[in-house]
Amino acid sequence: MNRRDSIKSILLGSVATGLVINGCTTKTSSVDGLPEVKETPLYGRTEKEILRDQELFESDFFNEHELATIAVLCDIILPKSDPYVSATEAGVKEFIDFIVRDMEDQQIPLRGGIMWLDSFSNKLYNKEFIACTNEEQYDICDRIAYPEKTKPELIQGEVFFTRIRNLTLTGFYTSKEGIKELGYKGNTPNIWDGVPEEVLKKHGFEYEEAWLAKCVDQSNRGDIAKWDDEGNLIS
Structure with missing residues (x-):
């Protein structure tokens, strides 16, 4: 160095x-x-x-x-x-x-x-x-x-x-x-594909298909999530 x-x-x-x-x-x-x-x-x-x-x-x-x-x-x-x-x-x-x-x-x-x-x-x-x-x-x-x-x-x-x-x-x-x-860029937007699958499996979790479609689909990254009164994801 x-x-x-x-x-x-x-x-x-x-x-x-x-x-x-x-x-x-x-x-x-x-x-x-x-x-x-x-x-x-x-x-x-x-x-x-x-x-x-x-x-x-x-x-x-x-x-x-x-x-x-x-x-x-x-x-x-x-x-x-x-x-x-x-x-x-x-x-x-x-x-x-x-x-x-x-x-x-x-x-x-x-x-x-x-x-x-x-x-x-x-x-x-x-x-x-x-x-x-x-x-x-x-x-x-x-x-x-x-x-x-x-x-x-x-x-x-x-x-x-x-x-x-x-x-x-x-x-x-x-x-x-x-x-x-x-190399300092501050807060910049990026693409997030969710928690890696191997990490989820290690801790006994997995994504529901509905969540993947609504939250990890990058074509929808600009959409604001909507929830019902019971805390369920609507869209």
Whole structure:
């Protein structure tokens, strides 16, 4: 099992399987004379929340260097692996960029972590992290990517990398591309032919022919069953 498959198996066995991606529409609304903003009713935003979202989208926190660093880290954590897209191709950089505007408690740890990363990279290779070769970047990440194996003087880097990794996985596996990769389809209609005959026989049961005709005949799958007052199936 490769690293990507390991990540997916962990997510499928955790609460991550309950996450869904939010849809959007072109419906608009306005509050107290403010400009109309795009509304996303599928995820239950109130009008005030919609306006706050607009304010967040119009604000900035990271500079270009910080965003470039985050993009490199995202693709180290989840690189492109045919047929799967990379983290940045799924919009994870933009996801993290929005998160820090929405959750201010993420700002100092992430900005400080990038500063630490560049400082450590300068000590090792005399250049900032994004200027390093791919091999050098992986060498740096390998030193801080494994909790309980990190050298004491690199714990700050470990904490930062863990935070970035968690955000990357959250952003990717709640994106359209990530949900597709997981194979999560939600509740979808299918065809049910009843309990298998061998299972029924094992427990001493069998279907009545009338039930089979009325309930398992797929040509009638759209019909609603009708019952009499005594609980007998009519049709």
